[in-house]
Amino acid sequence: MKAKHQRLVLVLLALAALFGAVLLAIYALRNQASYFYLPEQMEASPPAVGQAVRLGGMVAPGSLETLSDGITVTFTVTGREDSAVPVRYTGILPDLFVEGSGVVAEGRLDAGGTFIADNLLAKHDENYVPRELEGMSEHQAAKMAEDTTVGLE
Amino acid sequence: MIAELGLAALWLAAALAALQLLGGILALRGGTESDIAGLTRPAAILQGGLVALSFGALLWVFAITDLSVKLVATNSHTMKPLIFKISGAWGNHEGSMLLWVTVMALAGALIAGIERRLPERTMQATLAAQGFVALGFYAFLLLSSNPFERLPQPATEGMGLNPLLQDIGLALHPPTLYFGYVGLSVAFSFAVGALLTRQVTPDFARAMRPWILGAWVFLTLGITAGSYWAYYELGWGGYWFWDPVENASLMPWLAATALLHSASVLASRDALRVWTIMLGVVAFSMSMLGTFLVRSGILTSVHAFAVDPERGSFILFLLAIYIGGALLLFALRAGAINEGERFSVASREGALVVNNVMLSAILAVVLLGTLYPLLTEAFDVRVSVGPPYFNPVGAIFAFPMLAVMAVGPLLRWRKDGFGRISKEIALVAAFLLAGIVLLGLLFGLAILPLLGLSFAIALAVASFLPLRGRKLRRVPIETWGMVVAHFGLAISLFGMASESAFTEEHLAALEEGGATSVGPWQVRLEAVEPVAGPNWTAIAGRMAVSYEGGEPQTIAPQSRNFWAPPQQTTESVLVTRWNGQLYAVMGADNRGGRYQLRLWWKPFVTFIWYGGLIIALGGILAIIGRVRGDLKRRIVRRKVAERRAEAEALA
Numbered sequence: 129m130k131a132k133h134q135r136l137v138l139v140l141l142a143l144a145a146l147f148g149a150v151l152l153a154i155y156a157l158r159n160q161a162s163y164f165y166l167p168e169q170m171e172a173s174p175p176a177v178g179q180a181v182r183l184g185g186m187v188a189p190g191s192l193e194t195l196s197d198g199i200t201v202t203f204t205v206t207g208r209e210d211s212a213v214p215v216r217y218t219g220i221l222p223d224l225f226v227e228g229s230g231v232v233a234e235g236r237l238d239a240g241g242t243f244i245a246d247n248l249l250a251k252h253d254e255n256y257v258p259r260e261l262e263g264m265s266e267h268q269a270a271k272m273a274e275d276t277t278v279g280l281e
Numbered sequence: 282m283i284a285e286l287g288l289a290a291l292w293l294a295a296a297l298a299a300l301q302l303l304g305g306i307l308a309l310r311g312g313t314e315s316d317i318a319g320l321t322r323p324a325a326i327l328q329g330g331l332v333a334l335s336f337g338a339l340l341w342v343f344a345i346t347d348l349s350v351k352l353v354a355t356n357s358h359t360m361k362p363l364i365f366k367i368s369g370a371w372g373n374h375e376g377s378m379l380l381w382v383t384v385m386a387l388a389g390a391l392i393a394g395i396e397r398r399l400p401e402r403t404m405q406a407t408l409a410a411q412g413f414v415a416l417g418f419y420a421f422l423l424l425s426s427n428p429f430e431r432l433p434q435p436a437t438e439g440m441g442l443n444p445l446l447q448d449i450g451l452a453l454h455p456p457t458l459y460f461g462y463v464g465l466s467v468a469f470s471f472a473v474g475a476l477l478t479r480q481v482t483p484d485f486a487r488a489m490r491p492w493i494l495g496a497w498v499f500l501t502l503g504i505t506a507g508s509y510w511a512y513y514e515l516g517w518g519g520y521w522f523w524d525p526v527e528n529a530s531l532m533p534w535l536a537a538t539a540l541l542h543s544a545s546v547l548a549s550r551d552a553l554r555v556w557t558i559m560l561g562v563v564a565f566s567m568s569m570l571g572t573f574l575v576r577s578g579i580l581t582s583v584h585a586f587a588v589d590p591e592r593g594s595f596i597l598f599l600l601a602i603y604i605g606g607a608l609l610l611f612a613l614r615a616g617a618i619n620e621g622e623r624f625s626v627a628s629r630e631g632a633l634v635v636n637n638v639m640l641s642a643i644l645a646v647v648l649l650g651t652l653y654p655l656l657t658e659a660f661d662v663r664v665s666v667g668p669p670y671f672n673p674v675g676a677i678f679a680f681p682m683l684a685v686m687a688v689g690p691l692l693r694w695r696k697d698g699f700g701r702i703s704k705e706i707a708l709v710a711a712f713l714l715a716g717i718v719l720l721g722l723l724f725g726l727a728i729l730p731l732l733g734l735s736f737a738i739a740l741a742v743a744s745f746l747p748l749r750g751r752k753l754r755r756v757p758i759e760t761w762g763m764v765v766a767h768f769g770l771a772i773s774l775f776g777m778a779s780e781s782a783f784t785e786e787h788l789a790a791l792e793e794g795g796a797t798s799v800g801p802w803q804v805r806l807e808a809v810e811p812v813a814g815p816n817w818t819a820i821a822g823r824m825a826v827s828y829e830g831g832e833p834q835t836i837a838p839q840s841r842n843f844w845a846p847p848q849q850t851t852e853s854v855l856v857t858r859w860n861g862q863l864y865a866v867m868g869a870d871n872r873g874g875r876y877q878l879r880l881w882w883k884p885f886v887t888f889i890w891y892g893g894l895i896i897a898l899g900g901i902l903a904i905i906g907r908v909r910g911d912l913k914r915r916i917v918r919r920k921v922a923e924r925r926a927e928a929e930a931l932a
Contacts, residue, residue, distance in 0.1 A: 134623055142634075142637075142638045146642055146645055149641075149642035149678060152646070153645065153649040153650065160667075160669040161654075161664040161670065164663035198875045199877050218788060220870075220879050221868070221870065247517075
């Protein structure tokens with residue numbers, strides 16, 4: 129094989145592999161990416177039962193309940209227009225998880241319309257809000273701004 | 282005063298970077314003998330000193346908690362232990378960018394100081410490129426993220442550091458990772474320098490190789506440390522979350538791994554010239570892309586310190602200039618670089634090409650997965666991409682790569698046949714198949730962990746095959762380096778596969794005195810006690826844990842409340858045995874007298890990080906071998922020159 133040919137074949141093979149990787153990645157992304165839902169969206173057009181998605185909203189005050197096993201909790205996540213989705217989560221609640229605060233739940237809907245959360249992301253610290261919760265509530269934003277400027281003149 | 286000194290040093294350093302750039306360019310045009318060309322190296326060295334001084338000033342204001350400096354006031358607190366005050370200096374956007382340019386300037390000073398193997402023109406071009414890159418980051422630091430900014434009025438107390446960062450991990454993980462990220466800037470500058478002077482030679486690869494290896498070792502250590510830190514600090518029980526920031530460190534690592542393999546082909550065989558240059562550009566581009574993703578706040582992450590659109594666009598601008606410029610130069614010059622040596626498919630080079638292509642494919646997969654949420658957001662669709670995407674799609678390319686990695690080192694350079702090593706191939710294949718069949722039948726594992734464990738076993742055996750039939754004492758150190766690094770990868774893979782195959786998790790709500798079990802462990806919650814620290818209070822669950830009914834050990838995981846900033850964190854406790862770890866997390870809530878415990882038994886999980894350390898050790902051995910070989914060659918050359926001079930004198 130001539131030198132030029134070898135180079136060409138190498139380049140073509142490398143390109144084919146990379147192209148294959150990209151195609152595969154795009155195909156997989158369309159199927160495996162987990163979509164984000166607000167409560168009102170989940171009520172209007174719910175995802176397929178069992179499909180991995182995320183749900184973001186406010187934990188409704190007074191809705192947090194612990195089941196008798198002591199480790200499973202249920203609560204309601206609310207959004208705009210009186211939408212509400214019941215959520216069940218088994219595990220230790222994350223730091224700073226409180227009623228009336230924002231939460232992003234990773235999980236899936238079950239057949240009964242309850243969102244089964246595998247993981248909860250609460251407001252991480254005073255300076256960090258899950259991106260999905262940005263702009264959820266003006267009151268909160270104002271409070272955040274207040275908090276982040278404490279100690280600064 | 283100290284803060285102003287630091288700022289002044291930084292401005293001076295920026296001016297020197299400009300001088301370095303100018304000197305390099307003039308040297309390229311005029312010739313390396315001109316006066317200004319003589320200034321390039323001293324400028325780089327002095328610049329390293331100045332930036333180090335500036336960084337020292339930042340450490341100082343953090344150490345004494347100078348609350349008139351805005352950065353200290355927003356990120357530190359007088360009541361924090363000294364070690365966290367100091368490490369807090371880079372636990373924020375401005376400080377970490379200063380650390381970045383410090384490492385970069387020191388690396389630049391080092392090449393200017395000691396690298397004398399390459400033609401002086403190439404060196405001048407390399408230093409000019411290094412100066413150009415540094416200049417952009419100085420501009421970013423000085424114009425949009427000044428770490429030394431004063432407050433009009435000193436604050437009375439600092440706002441404190443995120444408690445998750447108040448950990449020894451912060452002292453170690455970011456500097457190590459930055460040494461790696463920025464070390465790749467040297468490879469980038471070398472690549473650009475070589476492109477400018479069209480001197481892509483084995484010598485160039487040899488000069489670049491220790492830098493790639495060094496950067497790669499630091500990246501490996503940084504990723505390993507970061508992974509373990511996230512594992513024990515977050516209390517989620519996972520070691521890798523495919524978080525964008527984790528990906529941002531993985532991508533340069535993948536590129537650097539490919540680069541160091543292709544550079545070794547170039548150094549030994551003078552092949553893959555263009556490809557090596559390309560990877561040199563890509564590797565540092567990935568570092569910068571990572572910085573952009575992390576620092577711009579464009580992605581959600583615990584690592585995103587501040588969401589500031591101005592900064593994001595600034596870094597994006599830098600990114601466009603450097604990557605775009607380098608790729609343009611590449612496009613213009615790549616055709617002018619001569620064809621390298623040829624090789625057949627069944628050869629060491631052939632195997633390394635497969636390694637490179639597979640690594641690049643994995644890199645593409647990770648890159649797309651990381652950027653996909655940004656793309657969809659442009660269409661107002663919010664998605665997140667996690668393990669269900671990365672694990673299987675990455676594995677499609679990783680496993681073929683591992684197979685080639687097992688037998689590639691056995692092949693000879695240039696031309697070989699698989700027939701010559703058929704016994705070894707059969708041995709590795711036998712281990713692999715035996716692993717798949719036995720583990721599959723015994724445990725009925727899912728496909729990825731099953732393949733992972735089998736490949737790990739086969740690769741661990743295969744990694745030592747290059748030593749067969751050789752006198753171990755006479756094996757070069759760099760060959761040991763390769764063997765050790767490949768073995769480390771097998772160990773790490775074994776840990777990952779074992780973690781995903783055999784982890785047992787148990788959630789329990791216990792009263793004081795209650796007992797439960799997870800895997801082979803019995804756990805009894807003896808008491809729940811309050812604990813106070815310097816800037817936090819906590820409740821600690823004292824537990825007696827015993828492995829398979831053996832002697833009980835006492836552990837006390839905590840749920841901590843920090844005051845400044847107010848935040849709750851979980852302090853998990855790990856009980857390490859040779860064959861795995863017990864991971865215990867305590868919940869803060871007391872529901873009707875019952876406390877929540879989350880327990881994991883993770884067999885062989887520690888192998889993940891041992892493997893990472895072994896990989897880094899392999900890299901260190903390779904550096905030692907290469908540098909030693911280089912020194913020897915220099916000494917021989919000097920002796921030959923001396924002899925010749927003597928002979929001439931005698932004559």
